[in-house]
Amino acid sequence: MFPEFIVNLLGYEHLQTGDMKGAVEILKLNVTAHPNSPNAYDSVSDAYLADGQKDMALQNAKRALELLAKDTSDTEERRNDIRENAEQKIKQLTVTKP
Numbered sequence: 801m802f803p804e805f806i807v808n809l810l811g812y813e814h815l816q817t818g819d820m821k822g823a824v825e826i827l828k829l830n831v832t833a834h835p836n837s838p839n840a841y842d843s844v845s846d847a848y849l850a851d852g853q854k855d856m857a858l859q860n861a862k863r864a865l866e867l868l869a870k871d872t873s874d875t876e877e878r879r880n881d882i883r884e885n886a887e888q889k890i891k892q893l894t895v896t897k898p
Contacts, residue, residue, distance in 0.1 A: 804834045808843050820851035831860075838867040838882050839874070845889055854893055861889040 807830040814823035827844035845860035
């Protein structure tokens with residue numbers, strides 16, 4: 801098994817260089833390896849959003865929030881950061897257009 805944070809760093813490096821598809825694939829692997837991690841789902845949600853896959857971004861942001869309710873491995877501060885990021889994406893992706 802590989803450490804979650806290392807894969808996250810690699811995924812975000814791909815995002816920063818404009819390789820959205822690569823970032824999605826890398827961060828999907830992180831979700832597969834760490835299926836109970838709210839952060840893994842929030843991160844893959846960021847990649848999907850950057851790649852224009854809004855439905856997948858929304859689905860994974862919602863999953864991150866679901867997992868936060870049971871998360872005891874992260875600090876409260878970290879859980880709050882994940883929650884804020886996921887909620888921001890959900891709000892952005894569910895805004896109704898006039």
